[in-house]
Amino acid sequence: MCGIFVYVGTRNGIRIAIDGLKKVEYRGYDSAGIAFIEKGKIVCKKAVGKLKNLEEKLGDETATTVIAHTRWATHGKPTEENAHPILDAKGSVAVIHNGIIENYMQLREELEREGVKFRTETDTEVISNLIATVYKGDLLKAVQEMMPLIKGAWAIAVIHKDHPDECIVAKNSAPLVLGIGVGETFAASDPNALVHHTREVIYLSDGEVARIRPQGAELFDAEHLPISKQVEQIKHSVEEFSKGQFEHYTLKEIYEQPQAMRNAMLSRFFEDYGTVALDDLFLKPAELLAVKRIVIVAAGTSLHAGMIARYMLEEISRIPTSIEIASEFRYRNPIVEDGTLVIAISQSGETADTIAAVRELKAKGATIIALCNVQGTTLTRDADYTFFLRAGPEIGVCSTKAFTSQLTVLALFSLMMARLRHMSKLEGKEFLIALEAVPEQIETVLAQAMAIQHLADKYAHLNDFFFIGRRYMYPTCLEAALKLKEISYINANGYAAGELKHGPIALLNPHCPTFALCADQVTYDKIISNVLEAKARHSPIIALAFNDDERLHTIANDLILIPKTRDEFAPILASVVCQLFAYFCAKKRGADIDQPRNLAKSVTVE
């Protein structure tokens, strides 16, 4: 869960590498470093903390082959020593690494027995030392020889003091993409980092190695045989990767939701027939009808999208659905019966827990559909079918537009399954008409941003919050609480409102507000009772309800109204309110919104 950027060319690569690192900094930001070769020696510059600390350490150095890294610590504290690049004991080889070497302890002990002195606590140091040990003048060969010795998920870039014009990159279960320029070649953890330099990219597959030089990349498969791979084009525009007029990526991405949702729906439904045709789903209607059970696996925000989808899939498609926390599921011994369809949801497509759960399910014969925002990722390759979210790059660490796009695609999928079973054309049409109206309704919510900011200003000093809701609003509460925790560092609990009285109500007091999400028509009367229970315990009440609400204005201290929609789509509108609330609370508290502490965008470790 770190960011890699490599430049090999003829220009001064140091500035280019730093700019490239800024694009992958979301992947980890507790320390950063670069290495290059100067007069036959490896020079390494590192700094703890954000990238700007590294920038401050740089002078007027120049180099044409540069490896650069931004770290999210796994093995060893975020210190300068543990920051990458990591050199071998003799200082000949420098390695940057994303991922985890599972057998590093054993390898380290073996190397130590041979007299190798280790300087860091990282697992990466075994890589540089193994390469140095087997190196006999050919860096490519040394990396290829080292690769079978390490176990785990990793992507690496390696330079050697005697090879000033080349870098060897390789990967296994961690992302790495090559950028092909004119007289210069790049590698990065994310194609977004390359778009300023080239649109031509090659995605490396597991076990593949590339020797990159200014004139291009030579590729080799796991058997060391030369291969050629298709050069793909990055589709996103440069603007999609910039903050534009917004202060933070997170805010920009919140505001992009109407368009992201329209993109997610585009050409995927037929309103006249009240039905859906999802591209890339090549299952025949008979196969979809044979689905007896759906298992959704995901983590974090994607898990919450899955929880909301469960209500839809059971209610409108009438398919028994279970939702599984990926990190727990992988350690169960799941029962996969005939007719089990798995939906794996992941914005990044690189979440290690989700991928591991998918592999377990696939090995047991389940069909896997992935819901993913990023193309060419591990999850999309493992899955049988992928629905892309088309939300555009999500750079803020907290997931916003990917979440609402996930809900949109999941709503379409639920409708498709329902129409194949019992739902009438007319009901399908009504569902679609309501869904099509949501992007404009989000715009109405966004227009209330100032009021939501005032609300956040009023409450941001408090340290504990409850979000309560029922049915569709329950997972929406979990997501709202996650947003508030993640970016404003406020302790927030999401609760099924009916559970409040079973214990957590003891925590309510005048300094612990209850944010009640009441936009669920089926359970409206019930949640009003829960709100009254909270009010009786002197908890300030912030209520969110549909705009035809008649009761809450006399009960709540503060009331936010959202446009009326079907209960299935209320989570989308309520979530936009809660995202803005979390954003403005974080802003008021001076938190680092796009890169919250201790976090990283894609969690590629267990």
Ligand code: M6R
């Ligand atoms: O890329 P994924 O959707 O698989 O990521 C899963 C979680 O790590 C992610 O949703 C995380 O919870 C977000 N930072 C929440 O905003």
